[in-house]
Amino acid sequence: MMFKLTRLSLALGLAAGMTLGLSACVSPPKEDTRITQIDSSKLGLSQNNSPRAAEGWWKVFGDAQLNQLIDDALVNSPSLGEALIRVRGAQAQAIAAGAKLRPGFAIDADETYQRLSENYIYPPKELGLGLSGGDKAWLGQTTLGMSWDLDFWGEQENLLKQARNKVVAAELDSATARLMLSGAMAQSYVDLFRSYALADIAQQNERQRETMLKITKSRVNAGLDTQLELKVAEAALPQARTARLQAEIQRDIAIHNLAALSGHGADAYDKIGRPQIAPDATLPLPNELTLDLLSRRPDILAAKARVEAATAGRAAAKAAFYPDINLKAFVGVQAVGLDKLSDSGSAIYGAGPALHLPVFDSQRLKAGYIGATAELDEAVASYNETLLKAVRDVADQLSRLESLKRQLAEANQTSMATEAAYKLAQSRYQAGLSSQLVVLNAETQVLNSRRDLVSLNTQLLITRVTLLLTFGGSFDPTSYPALAQGVTHE
Known part of the structure; x- marks a missing residue:
């Protein structure tokens, strides 16, 4: 857990450093009242x-x-x-x-019935490893997401x-x-x-x-x-x-x-x-x-x-x-097949900073x-x-x-x-x-x-x-x- 917090702090530090380095790209004009x-x-x-x-x-x-x-x-x-x-x-x-x-929270859910690519992460059929490329299946994901603009x-x-x-x-x-x-x-x-x-x-x-x-x-x-x-x-x-x-x-x-x-x-x-x-x-x-x-x-x-x-x-x-710096996080479930969504192994979560730099918007x-x-x-x-x-x-x-x-x-x-x-x-x-x-x-x-x-x-x-x-x-x-x-x- 300490390692994860250290990496998050490092990510925020890197984002702040990038912010200071790139903020000079666009600066306010000298427009006085x-x-x-x-x-x-x-x-x-x-x-x-x-x-x-x-x-x-x-x-x-x-x-x-x-x-x-x-x-x-x-x-x-x-x-x-x-x-x-x-x-x-x-x-x-x-x-x-x-x-x-304030932090914003949103629940997103989707279920899509699709043909799985044979040239993606799914194994070929000849390997006989279960769900394979070329099969048709339900892909589903439900997440609770959080986004917080730190307003530095x-x-x-x-x-x-x-x-x-x-x-x-x-x-x-x-x-x-x-x-x-x-x-x-x-x-x-x-x-x-x-x-x-x-x-x-x-x-x-x-x-x-x-x-x-x-x-x-x-x-x-x-x-x-x-x-x-x-x-x-x-x-x-x-x-x-x-x-x-x-x-x-x-x-x-x-x-x-x-x-x-x-x-x-x-x-x-x-x-x-x-x-x-x-x-x-x-x-x-x-x-x-x-x-x-x-x-x-x-x-x-x-x-x-x-x-x-x-x-x-x-x-x-x-x-x-x-630049805008946001904190984003999510927690939810993700699975191939409707019967797998409630499985404990389908849990997903993540967190990290997000950075928006107005470089080409001067x-x-x-x-x-x-x-x-x-x-x-x-x-x-x-x-x-x-x-x-x-x-x-x-x-x-x-x-x-x-x-x-x-x-x-x-x-x-x-x-x-x-x-x-x-x-x-x-x-x-x-x-x-x-x-x-x-x-x-x-x-x-x-x-x-x-x-x-x-x-x-x-x-x-x-x-x-x-x-x-x-x-x-x-x-x-x-x-x-x-x-x-x-x-x-x-």
């Missing part, structure tokens, strides 16, 4: 921490219908389902990559790292899809809220035009106005009705959009009612650009995981230039390494772009939020002034102290200010939601175990 990853410390981000939104952050609006629609969307959305399918695919690839690091150069290990990081990236893509879906639902719900408010204004306008027409008719009958004022008042009423119809169709379209996002069809249209959200609900929003943005956004972490995956893939492509290996380097550059460039876009997104929303607050303060003052002017113009017209044109101009100003208030209030609400989303929303990396297990660091 060309894209440098951005240093996050040079982005001008504050070291302070910002508040994190809780899971189900949209519940602060106090609208049960919104809560139900988002719950439905997170269950029924096709886009979220596609992201989860990609996670399963990445997990399957990781399992396959991990299997290559880390190729399989790096492929496993690459696959695990792809799982992480897919998990984070799913988190991104979930985050964006909940945000899109909340924003679309605010859009429905705005559509209802604009429809209300259009209805108020229609009623005001009806009132104006009645006043004008009374004044014409009293001889205070002419047919000109009457025709102007009559023309204004269908314009108001048209505006109301336009506002109502926008409301219906907003309902259709919400139903589609929540994974429903036309059956849900009649079930979606008027939003009852509290526009001034408190959301945990950042007030500056902080460094923890990098760990709050799943898309940034997904881009980072893809950089790690590409790094491992490049290392695996480099290791492919070196072009394919070099192409693979260059391609892996390009993939790493692409991943780094994508990470840099994602990071810069995230910083820009948050900065944009912070600036927009402050601007909308100031615009809203000005719009409130304008609204109060126009409402007062309109009431005064109506009273003066009814008393015969001003013309109809003054009233119509005042009414136009009132309608514009009301629309501006609705628009600014809903823009402010949508901006607050968008800011929450651009800062990662309720994403919590600690709730994704694959993030801790899969992402590798050099």
Whole structure:
């Protein structure tokens, strides 16, 4: 037994020596990466921490219908389902990559009925030694084989790292899809809220035009106005009705959009009612650009995981230039004739090293390494772009939020002034102290200010939601175990 182990060790030693001697035949090309990853410390981000939104952050609006629609969307959305399918695919690839690091076992069996060669290992018939050349017989063999790639150069290990990081990236893509879906639902719900408010204004306008027409008719009958004022008042009423119809169709379209996002069809249209959200609900929003943005956004972490995956893939492509050394072993039975397979003398076994040298495969290996380097550059460039876009997104929303607050303060003052002017113009017209044109101009100003208030209030609400989303929303990396297990660091 000691002799056999010594011969096995010698065989492995000879294989390693051949490996070192022949590895110089094919070497990796000098292909360096060309894209440098951005240093996050040079982005001008504050070291302070910002508040994190809780899971189900949209519940602060106090609208049960919104809560139900988002719950439905997170269950029924096709886009979220596609992201989860990609996670399963990445997990399957990781399992396959991990299997290559473990010994593989296989059972092989075959039975073949054949004519035995007269010019092979079988004796001639004239010797009379039993089974001879020219005879026909069953040749059978059953073996349990083992093959184990020793992975001296880390190729399989790096492929496993690459696959695990792809799982992480897919998990984070799913988190991104979930985050964006909940945000899109909340924003679309605010859009429905705005559509209802604009429809209300259009209805108020229609009623005001009806009132104006009645006043004008009374004044014409009293001889205070002419047919000109009457025709102007009559023309204004269908314009108001048209505006109301336009506002109502926008409301219906907003309902259709919400139903589609929540994974429903036309059956849900009649079930979606008027939003009852509290526009001034408190959301945990950042007030500056902080460094923890990098760990709050799943898309940034997904881009980072893809950089790690590409790094491992490049290392695996480099290791492919070196020889593979496997250990192989088998045990089984082999016999001529079915009745001999169970005989103890039919047992066979063996073990030894196997060597694969990529001597004449240089072009394919070099192409693979260059391609892996390009993939790493692409991943780094994508990470840099994602990071810069995230910083820009948050900065944009912070600036927009402050601007909308100031615009809203000005719009409130304008609204109060126009409402007062309109009431005064109506009273003066009814008393015969001003013309109809003054009233119509005042009414136009009132309608514009009301629309501006609705628009600014809903823009402010949508901006607050968008800011929450651009800062990662309720994403919590600690709730994704694959993030801790899969992402590798050099």
